[in-house]
Amino acid sequence: MLGILRNLVQEVNSARDLQEALEIIVSRVQNAMETEVCSVYLLDPSSNRYILMATEGLYREAVGKVSLGHSEGLIGLVGSREEPINLEDATSHPRYRYFPETGEERFRSFLGVPIIHHRRVLGVLVVQQRESSRCFDEGEEAFLVTVSAQLAGVIAHSEATGAISGLSLTGEEARDVSFSGVAGAPGVAIGQGVVVYPAADLDVVPEKQTEDIDQELQLFAGAVTAVREDIERVARRLASQLRPEEQALFEVYLRMLGDNALPAEVNNRIREGLWAQGALKQVVQQYVRHFEMMDDLYLRERAVDIRDLGRRLLSHLQEGDQQEQDYPDRTVLVSEELTPAMLGEVPREQLVGLVSVRGSGNSHVAILARAMGVPTVMGLVDIPVNQLDGKELIVDGFEGQIYATPSTDLRAFYQEICDEEDELVRGLEVLRDKPCETTDGHRVSLLVNTGLMTDVVRSLSHGAEGIGLYRTEVPFMIKDRFPSEQEQREYYREQLEAFAPNPVTMRTLDVGGDKALTYFPIQEENPFLGWRGIRVTLDHPEIFLVQVRAMLKASEGLNNLQIMLPMVSNISEVEESLHLIYRVYHEVREEGYDIHMPKVGVMVEVPAAVYQVRELADRVDFLSVGSNDLTQYLLAVDRNNPRVAQLYHSYHPAVLQALVRIAHDAHAVGKPVSICGELAGDPGGAVLLMAMGYDALSMNAASLPKVKSVLRSLSREWAAQLLEDVLLLDSPHVIKSCVDLSLRSAGFGRYLRPGRTSASVLLEQS
Known part of the structure; x- marks a missing residue:
């Protein structure tokens, strides 16, 4: 069987x-x-x-x-x-x-x-x-x-x-085809899908028709010739080192490239109107299927050769098809797995939305998307990406939904939401220079999370009072090697100067988990419980020392630098890090730099740290909660796995109880505590965090005006009562509903995300 x-x-x-x-x-x-x-x-x-x-x-x-x-x-x-x-x-x-x-x-x-x-x-x-x-x-x-x-x-x-493709099961025209994923970055986008894919990967090549059959035939003929020459060259070079039976493999490849073999079938499909890459994909997959079904083990393993040959041909095809990508005015970028580099390919003024099959609302690309203010949906497990190229798409980044080939009614519904969002943002601009202070005089600092220099302008225009989290791994991710001390110094100086004299909290390099460096690969079965954060940099002090040295030199004359240590789970990690930071501080002073010793803090993002807050606070100047990772570890939910994404919930009772405990224990020993997770950027979440006593909330720049408007319009006493009520509840969904209902009753409904039910009712009525 x-x-x-x-x-x-x-x-x-x-x-x-x-x-x-x-x-x-x-x-x-x-x-x-x-x-x-x-x-x-x-x-x-x-x-x-x-x-x-x-x-x-x-x-x-x-x-x-x-x-x-x-x-x-x-x-x-x-x-x-x-x-x-x-x-x-x-x-x-x-x-x-x-x-x-x-x-x-x-x-x-x-x-x-x-x-x-x-x-x-x-x-x-x-x-x-x-x-x-x-x-x-x-x-x-x-x-x-x-x-x-x-x-x-x-x-x-x-x-x-x-x-x-436009057909329902009954053969009727299909409109408003919806797919559920995970909300990556808030907002709504309406635009045209553009599928991007990694090089030489047949599985993700989109199905596209061609208007120039002769050109596609010519491109494919060139690829066949180039691959044939590659194989013949390798065969000649290795002839003296291989046995005859091993040399026969090259003959198999060359026979498959014969005029009456694989190329003939690909050419036939091109003549039917398919572009060369799509035709190659279909033929190779057909060959692979036939070989894999054979009973003979030797023949079955030839499927590997077919795949290899297909990749070689595709690689040459893509080299020959290197014309500049033409992005429409309203581009919705779609990929199996979006990367920061892909985001950078599209002119910012033309990029309106992002769709990624892999990843979740708290993956690194989603965080970058929120920083850029681009509506994003992640984790669409079963969506046929290859079919979305050129299709009109609606990206609902509030509810994690996308719609293909929308009807007039649905498009009008979402266009109204877009217009309301734009109007709301314009209406909040007057709050930019006003403090975030409740009606009964309680003051909360509103900071931003950044990683790109482009974040700075948006952050300042939205009234940020400093940086609560500068992700230093971003400069590392856009390079093909570790940046030098001087390069890092220039990156850090830009951020420190832009916000001076306000504080800029720089997290030391946090790679591993969902943040990978191509030149420093970390291959692990369970990366989120593996070698990441402070564990990596303490194992590689040469990386840590260079980074801290660059930070300190960049702060000369400004003295608004704060350093934060990620993924701390042991007191010894803090003590070892402090030893290295003090060592660098004295070395830089001896070099003649006039700098002050920066404040050093710890990120509370693993359960072990929750129960050591007092001990950690005794050794550092401040604490900051990374609520995204803390939620992930408390709930044992991989935040990048869309199959369990529905179990990841920032309003989970266990998460709220942990956050209450952290704030209480930090203040008990007289140390300030902030939070830089996505919960802080949600108006309802911000209200609860303010009631818990967090001194500063750090969020993406787009969320800051809404949060400020809500917090300035209510009293801390009102928020404390709401917190007391929700801490008695045992369901994250009930807690979220209770918070939303309270905010709506208080007149803040316009700041809440539009409900999925609204679109669902519209679809049912149509």
């Missing part, structure tokens, strides 16, 4: 569309289980009905025509119960529903299993048998459940691909 299942999954993965995938499933499952009928019913989201989409054994004319209500018949029962139903005589069951056009009255035995993906029922997979005496056994039931679980993701992906 394992062999059958492996071949089935490979075949279905290689299907061109949903219908072909379903026909493969019913044919192979019917044959494997030696049953008379195998059918697939899919739940159509628009009508909420199960539609017979493919069958082996029932009348083919019924495909696409027979449908059942959401709770109708045995199919509806399997879907609503979300578990298998195995019956010896289906016709005697009270929920049995007979459709004469299928011819299923001949079949008595029934086994149906739900097709479920990410808690959503996609459909039902059914097998039936004529003899009433046959009851499918436990092994057959387990096999069908396994098939369903294995193929649910493929079916979901194929469904989405068809919908984006």
Whole structure:
């Protein structure tokens, strides 16, 4: 059965569309289980009905025509119960529903299993048998459940691909095709999708039509010639070092590149209107599928050679297709995995939104997107990225939704939200130079998180009182080597000068986890619990010492530098870091620099630090909570894993209790405490944090005006009562709703995110 299942999954993965995938499933499952009928019913989201989409054994004319209500018949029962139903005589069951056009009255035995993906029922997979005496056994039931679980993701992906292409399950025009992800950066964007992808990766090449077939044929011919010459050159160079059987591999490659082999099939698809890279991808995947299904181990492993050859050809194609990318005026950048470098390719005035399949709302790219003020959605697990190129997209960065090919009504709905956001931002500009002080006189400092020099102008224009977190890894990430001391000094001086005399808190290099340096790779199975933050820099004091030296020299004459240590979990790490910082301070003074010893603080972002706040505070000048990482570690949720993203919640009772404890313990020993996580940039979160006693809130610049407006309009007494009320609640969703309701009642509804239900109601009405 394992062999059958492996071949089935490979075949279905290689299907061109949903219908072909379903026909493969019913044919192979019917044959494997030696049953008379195998059918697939899919739940159509628009009508909420199960539609017979493919069958082996029932009348083919019924495909696409027979449908059942959401709770109708045995199919509806399997879907609503979300578990298998195995019956010896289906016709005697009270929920049995007979459709004469299928011819299923001949079949008595029934086994149906739900097709479920990410808690959503996609459909039902059914097998039936004529003899009433046959009851499918436990092994057959387990096999069908396994098939369903294995193929649910493929079916979901194929469904989405068809919908984006403009067709629903019923063959009608599909509009407002939505995908749920994770909110990455707040805001709404309406624009045109532009898919970007890493070089020489066939899997992510988008499907695009070409208007110049001759040019694509010429490009591909050039790639074939170049690869053939590469292989011949390598073969000649290694001829004396290889045995004859090893040299034969090069002959295999050259034969595959023959005029009547792989190139001929690619050329045929180009002539059908597909661009060269997409044609190559389709042919290579078809070849790979055939080889992987072969029983002979040697032949099966030739699929690796095909993939390698495909990558070589694609690499040359991409070199020959290096014309300047033309970005539309309203570009929504889409990728399997966005990188900071990709963001930098698009002129800022043309970039309106970002969509990334991988990552989460707290991944590094999402943090950069928030700093840039670009609405972003991350973690769209099953979205067919290759189909989004050139499509009109709506990016809802408030609720983590994107919509492809939106209807006029939906576009108008989101355009109104865009207009309201712009108006709100303009209305808050008058608060820029006013202090953040509650109606009863309580003062809170509002700081910004930065990493790019472009953040500085936006931060100052929004009234930031300093930098609560300068991410020093950003200058490291945009280089192909470690920046020199002088280069770092220049970066740091820009930030310190821009905000002087206000404080600038610089976090020492924090790599590992979701922040990787290409020239300093850290390969770990569990990077968030591995070698990252202060652990890396203490193991490499040469990196730490150079960075601290650059910081201190950059602060000469300004003296507004504060240094913060990330990922601290032990007192010894603080003591060792302080020893190195004092050593550098004295060395720089001896070199003649007139500098003051900066304040040094610790980031509280792992649970161990929560319970050592007093001990840590005895050794440093200030504490700052990194609530993004602290939430991740307290809840044991990888914040970059979209499959568990719904479990990551800043309003979780355990998170709020920890934050209360940190503020209390820090103040008990007389040390100031700030917070620089995303919770601080949420108006409701800021109210709770102010009530807890945090001295400063650090956030992205775009959030600062809203937070200031809310905090200036209420009393600390009111906020303290709200905090007291929510600390009695045991659900993060209830807590969030309670905070939102209180803010709406107090007249701050315009600062809250528009609810997903609003768009849902609009779609239902249309």
